[in-house]
Amino acid sequence: MIHCVLHDPNDSVAVVVVEGIKAGQTLTGLILDEDRTIALRCAQDIPLGHKVALKDMNVGDTVIKYGVDIGKVVAPIKAGQHAHVHNIKTKRW
Numbered sequence: 645m646i647h648c649v650l651h652d653p654n655d656s657v658a659v660v661v662v663e664g665i666k667a668g669q670t671l672t673g674l675i676l677d678e679d680r681t682i683a684l685r686c687a688q689d690i691p692l693g694h695k696v697a698l699k700d701m702n703v704g705d706t707v708i709k710y711g712v713d714i715g716k717v718v719a720p721i722k723a724g725q726h727a728h729v730h731n732i733k734t735k736r737w
Contacts, residue, residue, distance in 0.1 A: 646681070647671035648696055652711040653678060657695040657727045659709070665690045673698070677711075687724035695727040707732050
């Protein structure tokens with residue numbers, strides 16, 4: 645089963661595509677641009693449509709989703725954690 649998707653192997657987050665993701669699960673992520681999968685241990689519950697961190701990120705790091713800069717980290721994020729508005733902010737303002 646595919647739990648999350650990303651486009652580029654250099655993305656720092658993937659999007660959860662199934663409901664019920666719980667901390668401790670091992671997720672299967674599909675890298676769409678390469679048609680291959682990765683495994684990632686989930687550290688927190690993550691809602692459908694939200695992002696899971698694929699790597700550790702520090703404050704000020706750029707977040708890449710689908711090969712595009714979507715913002716900066718405002719609170720440290722560890723691989724497998726929920727990545728959303730509580731720890732990522734846009735660079736627009």
